[in-house]
Amino acid sequence: MSGIRRLYEQADLSEVVALDSIDLSIEPGTFVSVIGPSGCGKSTLLRLISGQERPSAGRVTVCGLSPREAAEAKAFGFVPQTPALLPWLSVLGNVTLPHRVNRRGVSSRRVKGRGDRSSGGDRVRPDLEAMLREVGLGESLHKLPAELSGGMKQRTAIVRAFGLRPDVLLLDEPFGALDEFTREALQEQLLELWEQTRATVVFVTHSISEAVRLSDKVVVMAPRPGRITEVIDIDLPRPRHQEVITSPEFHAYELALRESLRDAFSHSGVVR
Numbered sequence: 385m386s387g388i389r390r391l392y393e394q395a396d397l398s399e400v401v402a403l404d405s406i407d408l409s410i411e412p413g414t415f416v417s418v419i420g421p422s423g424c425g426k427s428t429l430l431r432l433i434s435g436q437e438r439p440s441a442g443r444v445t446v447c448g449l450s451p452r453e454a455a456e457a458k459a460f461g462f463v464p465q466t467p468a469l470l471p472w473l474s475v476l477g478n479v480t481l482p483h484r485v486n487r488r489g490v491s492s493r494r495v496k497g498r499g500d501r502s503s504g505g506d507r508v509r510p511d512l513e514a515m516l517r518e519v520g521l522g523e524s525l526h527k528l529p530a531e532l533s534g535g536m537k538q539r540t541a542i543v544r545a546f547g548l549r550p551d552v553l554l555l556d557e558p559f560g561a562l563d564e565f566t567r568e569a570l571q572e573q574l575l576e577l578w579e580q581t582r583a584t585v586v587f588v589t590h591s592i593s594e595a596v597r598l599s600d601k602v603v604v605m606a607p608r609p610g611r612i613t614e615v616i617d618i619d620l621p622r623p624r625h626q627e628v629i630t631s632p633e634f635h636a637y638e639l640a641l642r643e644s645l646r647d648a649f650s651h652s653g654v655v656r
């Protein structure tokens with residue numbers, strides 16, 4: 385995306401500059417986190433990438449396509465903060481629903497000639513069941529969402545998103561409501577699924593350690609106007625297991641990110 389600006393009109397007709405001068409290029413297959421104070425435009429950025437909204441100025445391309453075209457080619461998967469599961473369907477039913485509704489199921493990769501990862505209809509069920517088992521939901525395949533904990537619901541939503549084999553997976557603070565240990569377990573499982581699929585991931589978080597643990601790059605944003613203040617490369621080896629968080633290199637990245645965020649927060653009026 386280049387030269388992105390996004391204005392919103394407020395109820396009193398004044399304008400908010402949600403994003404300004406955003407230039408960001410994301411390598412296919414990388415894991416990128418976006419972090420910054422509330423209101424700096426993280427969710428707006430995701431909506432512009434996915435084509436849910438259009439920029440007021442500038443250009444977004446996804447794998448050479450406009451976001452709309454990429455959406456039509458089923459390039460995107462999305463995991464929101466609160467998992468939107470259908471309450472009358474089981475875990476398995478929720479995960480397989482997109483395949484049953486749209487038997488094409490995926491396939492921007494096919495569109496672009498990067499291999500046929502056919503996943504229409506029933507043929508994907510063993511695959512999806514295996515993914516659910518991998519994230520610890522093997523005993524819960526036939527449970528309804530109301531019978532699940534928050535972490536189990538979020539696992540279901542993540543498998544549903546990965547199951548469609550999107551080229552680009554957008555996650556908007558998916559672990560925000562979870563306790564620290566559940567969060568760490570889900571980070572591990574998210575990384576395992578990502579290693580298998582190698583989707584391009586854009587992950588919004590408020591957690592410094594989560595951003596370092598998961599990412600190849602961390603995009604730091606500041607508000608008023610929403611903008612990118614720094615992009616930090618995280619050059620830690622993969623696969624990254626839980627133990628990585630005790631390494632001196634990990635702490636060094638945490639400190640660097642904390643410093644960068646302190647500057648960003650100083651623009652938000654929260655921290656001086």
Ligand SMILES: Nc1ncnc2c1ncn2[C@@H]1O[C@H](COP(=O)(O)OP(=O)(O)OP(=O)(O)O)[C@@H](O)[C@H]1O
Nearest residue numbers: 392393394400402421422423424425426427428429
């Ligand atoms: N539909 C909208 N109409 C008007 N203003 C909006 C709209 N969506 C976002 N904004 C404004 O744009 C700015 C960026 O909002 P956004 O939700 O993208 O921030 P964020 O970084 O995701 O915040 P948070 O961390 O709290 O979720 C904020 O000032 C917000 O009030």
